Each structure stands twice: as C-alpha cells, then as structure tokens.
Amino acid sequence: MPITQFKIPEKYxxxxxxxxxxxxxxxxxxxxxxxxxxxxxxxxxxxxxxxxSAFTAPRWENQQTWVYRIIPxxxxxxxxxxxxxxxxxxxxxxxxxxxxxxxxxxxxxxxxIGGLHVVAxxxxxxxxxxxxxxxxxxxxSMADKSAFYNADGDMLVVPQTGSLDICTEMGxxxxxxxxxxxxxxxxxxxxxLVENEPIRGxxxxxxxxxxxxxxxxxxxxxxxxxxxxxxIPIAAYTHDSSSAWKVYSKxxxxxxxxxxxxxxxxxxxxxxRYYPYKYDLGRFNTIGTISYDHPDPSLNTVLTATSNAxxxxxxxDFVIFPPRWLVGEDTFRPPSYHRNCMSEFMGLIxxxxxxxxxxxxxxxxxxxxxxxxMSSHGPDAATFDKAxxxxxxxxxxxxxxxxxxxxxxxxxxxxDWGLTKCRKxxxxxxxxxxxxxxxxxxxxxxxxxxxxGI
Ligand SMILES: [Fe+2]
Numbered sequence: 001m002p003i004t005q006f007k008i009p010e011k012y013x014x015x016x017x018x019x020x021x022x023x024x025x026x027x028x029x030x031x032x033x034x035x036x037x038x039x040x041x042x043x044x045x046x047x048x049x050x051x052x053s054a055f056t057a058p059r060w061e062n063q064q065t066w067v068y069r070i071i072p073x074x075x076x077x078x079x080x081x082x083x084x085x086x087x088x089x090x091x092x093x094x095x096x097x098x099x100x101x102x103x104x105x106x107x108x109x110x111x112x113i114g115g116l117h118v119v120a121x122x123x124x125x126x127x128x129x130x131x132x133x134x135x136x137x138x139x140x141s142m143a144d145k146s147a148f149y150n151a152d153g154d155m156l157v158v159p160q161t162g163s164l165d166i167c168t169e170m171g172x173x174x175x176x177x178x179x180x181x182x183x184x185x186x187x188x189x190x191x192x193l194v195e196n197e198p199i200r201g202x203x204x205x206x207x208x209x210x211x212x213x214x215x216x217x218x219x220x221x222x223x224x225x226x227x228x229x230x231x232i233p234i235a236a237y238t239h240d241s242s243s244a245w246k247v248y249s250k251x252x253x254x255x256x257x258x259x260x261x262x263x264x265x266x267x268x269x270x271x272x273r274y275y276p277y278k279y280d281l282g283r284f285n286t287i288g289t290i291s292y293d294h295p296d297p298s299l300n301t302v303l304t305a306t307s308n309a310x311x312x313x314x315x316x317d318f319v320i321f322p323p324r325w326l327v328g329e330d331t332f333r334p335p336s337y338h339r340n341c342m343s344e345f346m347g348l349i350x351x352x353x354x355x356x357x358x359x360x361x362x363x364x365x366x367x368x369x370x371x372x373x374m375s376s377h378g379p380d381a382a383t384f385d386k387a388x389x390x391x392x393x394x395x396x397x398x399x400x401x402x403x404x405x406x407x408x409x410x411x412x413x414x415x416d417w418g419l420t421k422c423r424k425x426x427x428x429x430x431x432x433x434x435x436x437x438x439x440x441x442x443x444x445x446x447x448x449x450x451x452x453g454i
Contacts, residue, residue, distance in 0.1 A: 002282060002283050002285070003280060003282050003283060004176075004178045004179070004280050004281070004282030004283075006176045006178070006179075007176070008163045008174070008176050008194055008195075010174060011174055012171075012172045012173065012174055012233070012234075013234055014231035014232055014233060014234065014278075015231070015232045015233075015234060016228050016229070016230060016231055016232065017227055017228060017230065017232070018213055018225075018227035018228075018230040018277070019063070019212075019227075019273050020227075020232075020273065021271070021272060021273045022232060022271065022272070022273065022275070023269070023270070023271035023272075024170075024171070024233075024234045024235040024269065024270060024271070025235055025268070025269040026234075026235040026236055026237050026268050026269060027043065027268055027269070029042050029043075030042050030043055030045060030068055030235075030268045030269035031068065031269045031270075031271055032047075032068075036049070036066045037066075041068055042068070043268065045068040045069060045070065045268055045269075046068070046069055046070070046071065046072045047066060047067075047068055048066070048067050048068075048069055048072050048073060049064060049065070049066050049067075050064065050065050050066075050067060050186060050187070050272075050274055051063075051064045051274070052064060052065075052184055052185065052186070052210060052274035053209075053210070053274075061209070061210070063184075063210060063272070063273050063274040064272050064273070064274050065170070065270050065271065065272030065273070065274040065275060066270065066271055066272055067169065067170075067267045067269075067270040068267065068268055068269045068270065069237075069266045069267045069268065070237070070239060070241060070262065070266035070268070071241055071262040071266060073188070073264060075260055075261075075262065076247060076258045076259065076260035077258050077259045077260065078258065079249060079251075079256040079257065079258045080256060080257060080258070081254070081255070081256060082113075082248060082255040082256055082257045088116060088118060088250060088253045088254065088255060089118055089253065089415050089416070089417065090118070090121070090124070090125075090132075090252075090253040091415070091416075092120070092121060092122060092412070092413020092414060092415060093413055093414050093415070093416070093419055094411060094413040094414075095372075095413075095414065096372055096374070096375050097372075097375070097430070098369070098370070098371050098372075098375050098376075098377050098429060098430050098433075099369060099370045099414065099418075099425060099426075099429065100363065100367065100368070100369040100370075100425075100426045100429040101119075101367050101368045101369070101418075101422070101424040101425055101426065102361075102364065102367050102424040102426060103364050103365065103366035103367045103424070104117075104135045104137060104200065104366055104367070104368075104422060104424055105137065105422075105424075106137035106138070106139055106161070106198045106199075106200050107137060107139065108139050109139060109140065110137070110138055110139055110140070111138050111140050111141060111142045111143065111191070112136065112138050112142050112148065112190075112191035112199075113142065113148055113248055113255070114138070115136050115137045115138040115139075115199075116134055116136050116203075117134060117135045117136070117137075117415075117417050117418075117422065118132050118133070118134055118253075118415050118417065118418075119133050119134065119135050119368070119414065119415060119417065119418035119422070120132075120133045120345060120370060120412045120413065120414050120415065120418055121133055121205075121412055121413065121415070122410045122411065122412045122413055123207055123410065124207070124252075125151075125152035125153060125207045125252050125253065126252050127207075128153075128207050128208050129207055129208055130207045130208070130410065131204065131205060131206055131207065131315060131316050131406070131408050131410060131412065132152075132153075132203075132205040132207075133202065133203070133204060133205070133345050133406055133412070134155075134202065134203035134205065135200075135201075135202060135203075135368075135422070136157075136199070136200065136201055136202075136203060137198070137199065137200040138191070138193070138198065138199050138200075139193075139198045140193065141191070141192035141193050142190045142191055142192065143246070145243060145244065145245045145246065145263070146190060146245065146246045146247070146248065147188045147189065147190045147245065147246075147247045147248070147264045147265070148188070148189060148190065148191075148247070148248045148249075148250070149186055149187060149188045149189070149247070149248070149249055149250070150183070150185060150186070150205070150249075150250040151185060151186055151249060151250060151251045151252075152185070152205065152207060152250055152251070152252060152253065153185050153205045153206050153207040153208075154182055154183065154184045154185050154205070154206050154210055154211060154305075155182070155183045155203050155204070155205045156180060156181075156182050156203065156204040156205075156206075156211065156303065156318055157175065157180060157181050157182075157183065157201060157202075157203050158180050158201050158202040158203070158204070158347065158349065158404060159175055159176060159177045159178075159179065159180075159199065159200075159201040159349075160177055160200050160201040160202065160347070160348075160349050160350075160365065160366050161177065161197075161198065161199060161200040161201065161366065162177070162193060162194065162197040162198050162199035162200065163175065163176040163177070163193075163194040163197065163199070164176075164181075164191050164192075164193075164194070164199055165191070165192040165193070165194050166181065166183075166189050166190070166191055166192075166276070167189060167190050167192070167265055168183070168187055168188070168189040168233060168265075168276050169187055169188045169189070169264060169265060169267050170187065170232070170233045170235065170267065170270055170275045170276060171232075171233025171234045171235055171236045172233055172236055173231075173233055173276060173277075173278050174194070175278050177201075177349055177350070178280065178281050178282055178349060178350075178402055179278050179279065179280050179281065180278065180279050180281065180302070180318070181276060181277065181278040181279075182211055182276060182277055182278075182303075183276050184210065184274060184275070184276060187274075187275070187276055188247065188264040188265070189276070190265075200366060201349075202347045202368070202404075202406075204316055204318060204406045206305045206315055206316050208305065208307075208315050209305055209306070209308075209315070210305065211303040211304065211305050211318070212303065212304055212305070212306060213225060213227065213303065213304075214298075214301040214303075214304045214317075219287060222285070223285040223287055224284065224285055224286075224287065224299075224300075224301065224302070225279060225283070225284055225285075225302045225303070226283070226285065229279060229280065229283045230277045230278070230279050231277060231278050231279070232275050232276070232277045233275070233276065235267060235268060235269050235270055236265075237265060237266050237267055237268045238263050238265050238266065239263075239266065240262060240263040240266070241261065241262045241263075241266075242261060242262075243261070243263075244259055244260075244261060245259065245260050245261070245262065245263055245264060246258070246259055247259075247260060247264055279302070281302070281320055281322060281402060282322075284300075284302060284320060284322055286300065286322055286324045287299050288324055288325070288326070288327075289327070289328050289331070290327060291328070291329065292328050292329050292330055292331045293328060293331055294328065294331065294332065294333060294334070294335060294336060297319050297321075297335070297405065297407075298317065298319070300319045300320055300321060300322075301317045301318070301319050302318045302319065302320055303317075303318045304316070304317045304318070305317075307409060310409070313409045314342075314407065314408070314409060315408060315409060315410070316406055316407065316408045317405070317406070317407040317408075318404065318405075318406060319404060319405040319406075319407055320402060320403070320404045320405075321353060321398060321401075321402070321403040321404070321405075322398060322401075322402060323396065323397070323398040323399045323400070323401065324396070324397060324398060325394055325395070325396050325397075326394070326395050326396075326397055327394045327395075328392070329392060330392070331392065332387055332388065333387055333392075333395075334379045334383055334384075334387050335378060335379065336378060336379075337376065337377070337378030337379070338376075338377065338378055339374045339375065339376050339377075340371070340373070340374070341373055341374060341409075342373070342407050342408060342409055343370070343371070343372045343373050343407070343408050343410060343411060343412045344370070344371045344372075344377075344405055344406075344407050345368065345369070345370045345405065345406040345407075345408075345412070346363075346368060346369045346370075346371075346403060346404065346405045346406075347366075347367070347368045347369075347403070347404055347405075347406075348363060348364060348365045348366070348367060348368075348401075348402075348403045348404075349365065349402040349403070349404065350365050350400065350401060350402055351365065351398065351399075351400045351401020351402065351403075352401055353398075353401070353403040361426065361432070362380075362432075367424070369429075370412070370414070372411060372412060373410075373411040377433075378434075380432070380433040380434065380436075381433070381434065381435070381436035381437045381438075382436070384437065
C-alpha cells in the first residue's frame with residue numbers, strides 16, 4: 001500500500017487526472033492549434049469528433065474528444081449480424097431470492113467478445129436507462145485485425161484473473177487484477193491476453209450517463225479515489241490503410257460486425273475529456289469509523305453514476321472493500337442485517353470478505369452474490385457468532401483481499417445464463433448462511449418487568 005505490487009510490470013505511459021481536458025500527440029504538431037477543424041489538418045489527417053454527451057449538456061458533464069486520424073471511422077461496409085449475438089441477452093427473470101454463485105468458469109477457445117455473459121441487469125439501452133452486469137472469461141486474444149465497440153453504454157471492467165492488454169483508439173492500457181478500467185460508449189478497442197494467461201472478471205455497464213467521482217461532503221477535498229490517480233492513454237497509432245479489419249458492434253445487446261480496409265487504431269493525436277481510463281484500487285484512500293458503529297458502505301465508493309432525477313441516488317455505484325483497520329469500540333464490526341431499497345451485486349477479486357465465510361462453498365474469489373431490492377441479508381451465522389464475541393482490539397482486516405459491489409437503485413433481473421446455464425448458482429445459499437441463526441432473546445423476568453413499569 002498505497003500502490004498495488006503487480007505481478008505484471010507496467011509497460012505503457014499515461015496521462016493523469018479524472019475527467020481532465022487532455023491533449024496528446026504521437027507526432028509533434030498533429031493537433032491543430034486554437035481550432036478543431038481547420039480546412040486542412042496537419043499531416044493530411046482527418047478531424048473526427050466523438051461526443052459522449054449531448055452537445056448542449058452542461059459544461060461539467062459535457063464529454064467530447066476531437067481525434068485526428070488517418071482514415072475516418074465512417075469508412076466501412078454495412079453491418080451484419082454476428083453469430084454470437086444470442087449471448088448478450090436482455091431478457092431477465094425478476095426474483096426476490098438471495099443468490100450466490102460459485103467461481104465462474106473460463107471457457108476454452110473464446111476471446112473477449114465470445115466470453116461476455118450477462119448475468120443480471122435491467123432496463124433498455126435503446127432508452128439509455130438501466131444497467132447490465134457481466135461475467136467475462138477469455139482464453140485467447142481477439143482475432144488479428146479485429147476490434148469491438150459498445151454503443152449501449154460505458155463498461156467498468158473489474159479483472160479477477162489475468163491481465164488485459166487493451167488497444168484503444170486513444171492509446172494503450174494494461175489492466176491487471178486489482179486495477180479497473182472504464183471503456184466509454186462507442187470507443188473502439190481490442191483485448192489481448194498477456195503472456196497467454198486466461199482472463200476472467202466482472203463488468204458493470206451503465207446505459208445512462210457516465211461515471212463520476214462521488215461527492216466528498218464533510219470528508220473534504222481529498223480521500224477515497226483521488227482524481228490524480230486515474231490513468232489515461234497517450235496517443236499511439238498504427239498506419240495500415242490496406243488490409244481488411246473486422247469491427248464488432250454491440251448495439252442494443254445485439255452483436256453486429258462490419259469490415260473496413262484500414263485499422264481503427266489510426267488516431268495520431270486527440271484532445272478532449274471523453275476517453276478510456278484505468279485506476280489502481282490499491283490507491284484508494286479508505287475512510288472508516290475511529291469511534292463506534294459500522295458506517296454505510298457508500299463511504300467506500302470509487303465511482304458513481306448518478307441519477308439526475310434523484311440527487312444522491314445512484315444508477316450504479318462501484319464500491320470496494322480494501323484492506324483496512326477496524327477499531328470501533330463496543331461495535332458489531334461487520335455489516336449488520338439489513339434490507340436495502342438498492343440492489344447489491346457483490347464479487348470477490350481475491351481473499352475473503354468480512355461478512356461471509358470464504359471457505360469451500362462460501363463467498364469465493366471469482367464468485368458473486370446478489371441481494372436484490374429489499375431482499376434481507378447480512379452476516380452468516382458463523383460470522384455473527386464470531387463478531388459478537390471477539391475481543392475488540394484494533395484489527396486489520398482484508399489483508400490480501402479485495403471485494404467489490406455494484407450497487408444500483410434499480411431492481412435487477414437475472415438472465416437464464418445466470419440462473420441455469422452457467423451452472424454456478426448455489427442452491428443452499430440462504431439455508432447455509434442464515435439457517436443456523438439462533439434465538440438469543442433473553443426477556444426480563446417478572447421482577448424486572450415491574451421495575452421498568454411494564
Ligand atoms: Fe448489503
């Protein structure tokens with residue numbers, strides 16, 4: 001701490017600053033000075049604007065980037081349906097049960113696109129309203145001369161196994177377990193494995209708006225995720241205007257593809273504030289009680305996508321549970337039993353989580369759980385017993401561990417893949433977690449009742 005010691009060393013350079021207006025040139029002088037679209041751009045490049053928000057969105061949420069590229073992205077053939085379109089389903093089963101999944105498998109001979117599975121979600125990307133949660137698993141890099149973009153929303157990627165070498169239009173990102181990245185709506189990219197190691201992880205997709213840093217309120221101007229720790233690619237391009245490239249598009253959950261005779265990774269320079277970025281979760285500055293009681297997990301929010309209709313109510317929060325000190329006096333230190341009008345999807349990158357036994361069949365790394373809108377949950381019986389009786393000395397928890405939560409104001413549904421096809425749902429989750437809770441009620445005797453005037 002505060003920086004994760006990664007198994008795979010960094011190999012790219014980055015710019016920094018969350019939502020900063022940045023500019024970057026792979027060739028000096030490629031950016032026009034003082035204007036966006038001169039009659040002739042430097043070096044014979046084409047100007048292209050990528051809008052991530054409405055032209056007239058307020059300045060603080062307006063996100064666009066001007067790119068200067070060798071061939072405009074419009075030059076391609078008609079889109080056709082891609083064979084694996086069925087994987088990205090948008091039909092859901094809405095059930096109130098608490099759900100937990102064993103670690104998800106990584107299929108053999110699949111790439112990033114083939115390994116995307118929606119496990120839960122709600123809403124409709126056509127209306128730009130809703131979320132989708134994915135499990136991804138890939139055992140090979142994307143095919144040579146192929147790229148992908150998602151028209152449906154922004155994707156926040158949480159690697160659990162293996163590192164992602166992501167070539168984006170704006171430059172390159174290396175994203176390793178304990179880092180996250182955000183791939184904004186519409187940006188072309190491809191995903192390669194690193195040292196042929198298979199990849200697996202989780203994705204939070206939001207159909208509305210973009211992720212922001214949470215407000216800090218009385219915390220002040222620092223802590224949680226600091227803006228300077230977000231890393232953004234620098235411009236990098238290849239020059240290939242003669243070979244056939246295939247570009248895949250996820251468009252309202254359906255997969256299409258098109259061909260073009262130039263690489264999509266031909267941006268020589270760009271400027272703006274609409275771009276992919278990554279963040280090392282080890283840099284998160286965790287805040288907690290130094291007196292008593294268990295604060296709400298909103299204190300651990302890394303990024304939030306707010307609902308404009310209801311300030312303070314998130315379409316989706318990305319929340320983490322990093323290593324931290326627990327020092328609360330006279331306090332039940334794990335989360336208490338609760339029912340939440342928000343839905344809570346949790347995953348574990350590594351280690352174990354404070355409120356659940358991490359043993360075989362429990363909440364395991366690469367597994368997940370869902371506690372939907374108003375579905376009761378909390379510590380399992382063993383955790384309650386331990387936390388109610390332990391000696392409350394200062395204790396460091398979560399060492400070597402990282403759990404996270406996608407928390408949404410939406411009631412989310414489960415796909416058929418999540419319920420049955422993945423074959424990872426734990427049928428006894430409720431019984432095993434809370435079936436063993438004992439009646440500990442000790443009512444006062446008659447004499448005591450008289451004393452208190454009942
Ligand atoms: Fe909860």
